[in-house]
Amino acid sequence: MDVKREKLPASGSGAGDGQADGGLRVNQLRAQQLLRGELEGRDLEEYVEERVLLTKLDQAQAWARKNAIWPLGFGLACCAIEMITAIGSPRNDLARFGAEVIRFSPRQADMLIISGRVSIKMAPVIRRLYDQMLEPKWVISMGACASSAGMFNNYAIVAGVDKFLPVDVYVPGCPPRPEALMHGIIQLQDKITDDPGLGWRKQYEAEGSEEVA
Amino acid sequence: MTDALAAHEADVDAELLTINLGPHHPATHGVLRLLCTLEAEVVRDIKPIIGYVHTGIEKSCEDQQYWKAITFVERMDYLAYYFNSHAFVMAVERLLGEEVPRRAEYLRVIHLELNRIASHLFWIATAALDIGAVTMLWWGCRDRDRVLDLFEMSSGQRIHTRYFQVGGVMEDIPPGFDAKCREFIEEMPTRLDQYEALLDQNEIWLRRTKGTGIVPEERLLELGVTGPLLRASGNPWDLRKAMPYSVYEDFDFGIPVGTVGDNYDRYRVRMAEMRESLKIVEQALEGLPEGPYITPNRKVALPPRHELATSMESLIHHFKLVTEGFRVPPGEAYVPVESPRGELGCFVLADGSAKPARVHMRDPSFVNLQALADMGRGCLIADFISSIAMLDPILGGVDR
Amino acid sequence: MTRASAGASSTRRKGRKKLPDATGLELVAQSLRERHGDEAVVDSTYYREQATIEVRPESVRDVLGALKDDHKEGYDFLSSLHGCDYLPEEPRLGVHYQLLSMERTDRLCVKTRVGVEEPTVPSVVDLFPTADFHEREVWDMFGVVFDGHPDPRRILMPEDYTGHPQRRDFPMGGEPVLFTFNEHKLPRWYD
Numbered sequence: 001m002d003v004k005r006e007k008l009p010a011s012g013s014g015a016g017d018g019q020a021d022g023g024l025r026v027n028q029l030r031a032q033q034l035l036r037g038e039l040e041g042r043d044l045e046e047y048v049e050e051r052v053l054l055t056k057l058d059q060a061q062a063w064a065r066k067n068a069i070w071p072l073g074f075g076l077a078c079c080a081i082e083m084i085t086a087i088g089s090p091r092n093d094l095a096r097f098g099a100e101v102i103r104f105s106p107r108q109a110d111m112l113i114i115s116g117r118v119s120i121k122m123a124p125v126i127r128r129l130y131d132q133m134l135e136p137k138w139v140i141s142m143g144a145c146a147s148s149a150g151m152f153n154n155y156a157i158v159a160g161v162d163k164f165l166p167v168d169v170y171v172p173g174c175p176p177r178p179e180a181l182m183h184g185i186i187q188l189q190d191k192i193t194d195d196p197g198l199g200w201r202k203q204y205e206a207e208g209s210e211e212v213a
Numbered sequence: 214m215t216d217a218l219a220a221h222e223a224d225v226d227a228e229l230l231t232i233n234l235g236p237h238h239p240a241t242h243g244v245l246r247l248l249c250t251l252e253a254e255v256v257r258d259i260k261p262i263i264g265y266v267h268t269g270i271e272k273s274c275e276d277q278q279y280w281k282a283i284t285f286v287e288r289m290d291y292l293a294y295y296f297n298s299h300a301f302v303m304a305v306e307r308l309l310g311e312e313v314p315r316r317a318e319y320l321r322v323i324h325l326e327l328n329r330i331a332s333h334l335f336w337i338a339t340a341a342l343d344i345g346a347v348t349m350l351w352w353g354c355r356d357r358d359r360v361l362d363l364f365e366m367s368s369g370q371r372i373h374t375r376y377f378q379v380g381g382v383m384e385d386i387p388p389g390f391d392a393k394c395r396e397f398i399e400e401m402p403t404r405l406d407q408y409e410a411l412l413d414q415n416e417i418w419l420r421r422t423k424g425t426g427i428v429p430e431e432r433l434l435e436l437g438v439t440g441p442l443l444r445a446s447g448n449p450w451d452l453r454k455a456m457p458y459s460v461y462e463d464f465d466f467g468i469p470v471g472t473v474g475d476n477y478d479r480y481r482v483r484m485a486e487m488r489e490s491l492k493i494v495e496q497a498l499e500g501l502p503e504g505p506y507i508t509p510n511r512k513v514a515l516p517p518r519h520e521l522a523t524s525m526e527s528l529i530h531h532f533k534l535v536t537e538g539f540r541v542p543p544g545e546a547y548v549p550v551e552s553p554r555g556e557l558g559c560f561v562l563a564d565g566s567a568k569p570a571r572v573h574m575r576d577p578s579f580v581n582l583q584a585l586a587d588m589g590r591g592c593l594i595a596d597f598i599s600s601i602a603m604l605d606p607i608l609g610g611v612d613r
Numbered sequence: 614m615t616r617a618s619a620g621a622s623s624t625r626r627k628g629r630k631k632l633p634d635a636t637g638l639e640l641v642a643q644s645l646r647e648r649h650g651d652e653a654v655v656d657s658t659y660y661r662e663q664a665t666i667e668v669r670p671e672s673v674r675d676v677l678g679a680l681k682d683d684h685k686e687g688y689d690f691l692s693s694l695h696g697c698d699y700l701p702e703e704p705r706l707g708v709h710y711q712l713l714s715m716e717r718t719d720r721l722c723v724k725t726r727v728g729v730e731e732p733t734v735p736s737v738v739d740l741f742p743t744a745d746f747h748e749r750e751v752w753d754m755f756g757v758v759f760d761g762h763p764d765p766r767r768i769l770m771p772e773d774y775t776g777h778p779q780r781r782d783f784p785m786g787g788e789p790v791l792f793t794f795n796e797h798k799l800p801r802w803y804d
Contacts, residue, residue, distance in 0.1 A: 085357070
């Protein structure tokens with residue numbers, strides 16, 4: 001009886017994407033080979049790597065951080081109403097994404113959502129809150145008034161919170177729908193996995209630096 | 214030695230601690246800063262410091278045309294946006310001498326009362342959260358989302374909808390609005406019953422709110438307080454009944470009035486107001502007349518789009534209104550309306566050009582905040598927090 | 614002065630409460646002139662169903678006190694106290710007192726005008742305690758000094774701010790809007 005053995009195509013897709021190539025039959029054959037002890041050397045290493053989830057500690061850390069962002073309970077104006085709706089309304093429930101624990105003390109919070117217009121009297125207060133937060137921390141600028149001056153281009157408003165804070169995600173809208181804010185938070189989560197723990201530092205090329213308050 | 218010790222002890226008893234309930238605080242309903250002078254846990258004095266969300270809206274309005282200023286004015290008291298725009302629009306209409314069609318008035322009333330319900334729902338959600346009943350946050354936001362769905366149906370936006378225009382409303386309500394609104398009106402009383410079942414007889418709620426934050430009615434009148442705070446202390450002053458404006462005379466509704474004026478009465482008054490608003494919305498839906506939804510005066514209101522293709526005059530009017538805007542003859546007008554927090558007045562000074570020369574909102578939260586000091590003196594700090602919650606300040610209106 | 618009802622589309626008024634009408638206003642103005650001197654009351658206007666009495670700044674306290682106490686069911690509620698800048702008319706700064714009589718459901722506006730050089734108006738905080746915050750705001754925004762106010766500090770702007778923002782000659786402030794033609798010329802914060 002002639003048993004035909006097919007040479008499997010080399011899995012050139014790189015770590016983390018092994019299931020996609022070749023389809024089910026290929027994977028079955030490779031599993032068979034592993035059980036028979038026929039995978040050697042490089043093939044064996046790749047096989048194991050593809051199937052083990054946590055390959056690096058950074059990625060593990062990023063995954064944990066993104067799924068448990070603790071927002072600072074901070075709301076300024078109308079956007080705060082939509083933020084509370086996004087967090088507290090049963091329809092759009094932020095707890096699904098792990099961000100339900102709202103900490104009111106900046107020492108215990110990860111994320112600062114600037115929701116609302118920032119007046120010149122409030123700006124130093126926000127800066128102080130931001131300084132009191134511990135690394136890693138992220139900032140979402142929610143709404144038009146926090147991202148730019150919004151519609152209030154006048155003497156009393158700081159035109160955009162990025163004048164004194166580094167911002168990771170801008171969510172436009174006046175006010176943005178709760179779904180838009182959640183999209184912003186999910187984008188922040190994606191950003192966290194891409195640049196674990198660094199966030200804005202890469203954008204402003206400030207890696208390896210430390211903030212001196 | 215004993216003298217020194219006695220003196221020291223007397224000193225310790227009289228020791229007052231001034232703490233800062235800073236602009237960032239979970240229980241201050243916005244960025245309100247309070248300097249509390251405490252003796253042990255009893256509040257001796259309160260000084261509110263405001264201005265942390267001062268946006269210069271009033272000055273910005275001087276630079277905008279009248280119909281653009283509607284969007285600015287809406288963002289002052291950001292939970293009662295229809296009321297802000299209603300007061301402003303009524304002031305401009307009074308200066309122009311413009312009549313509003315009846316259908317538009319009815320539509321306005323429907324949206325105003327729905328906004329009152331939404332504002333009170335958000336109030337109870339956050340007030341109960343402050344006092345500790347976290348379930349109300351979920352329930353209040355859930356029902357408020359249903360009201361915002363109705364707003365989205367009629368104007369496309371949930372919040373700050375610029376639905377009210379000078380001379381009427383922006384657009385007629387779409388076909389499904391009536392059915393959805395009636396659905397909401399039918400379900401809401403049972404929901405309100407649920408909320409009251411949770412809180413009305415709740416031991417903790419009663420202990421926190423009954424007997425706390427009492428200010429005598431005369432003092433409230435001296436301080437200029439209006440709205441549910443005044444009604445809770447027994448004075449049935451409601452602008453919708455006392456000095457009716459718009460079409461409120463056509464509707465049959467009651468004014469809930471409290472007896473003692475403590476936080477519990479304020480809570481009961483607002484819950485009852487929600488029921489009365491539901492009645493008004495139902496009557497308005499029943500009696501909604503046919504007709505135009507905005508004044509036919511083309512010098513003030515934009516012509517309908519289909520006319521732009523056929524009529525040259527409409528095109529000219531449209532062009533004039535969009536580029537320069539309508540001009541208002543010189544004059545001053547102060548128009549008060551009854552917002553969920555009290556008397557919301559809008560003062561417009563017109564100087565004959567297309568931009569207002571001065572827009573000022575007499576915001577109820579700004580005035581009601583002066584009652585905080587009276588509410589706080591002599592009570593425990595925890596009761597003071599529930600007083601702030603029941604006062605329902607909206608800092609956007611306070612700071613403008 | 615009744616509203617002209619133009620057909621079925623106008624708003625109906627049934628059982629309208631009495632608002633201050635023109636004759637009533639003249640009577641009030643006359644009685645105030647008798648009490649406080651002819652020069653106290655400068656003007657009285659009735660426009661679009663709203664009654665306004667203009668008084669001189671020095672007699673504001675007397676007039677408001679009289680309106681509050683002396684009339685039967687007087688105007689004992691101060692709805693609003695706000696400022697106004699009438700540039701280019703002189704005197705520039707106006708202070709408006711919106712009075713309300715709850716028993717008679719009657720509104721009356723008392724206004725006074727001061728110039729920028731001497732913007733002093735007596736404070737009415739002891740007559741109407743609600744005027745506390747209002748007068749602070751008018752001081753903050755317009756620079757009108759209220760004599761006798763217990764706490765004349767800025768209320769909305771930061772304590773150390775200079776200038777009175779809502780005057781008409783105060784610049785609007787803000788930033789120029791970035792377009793493609795000017796974005797290279799304006800310095801950004803990270804430059």
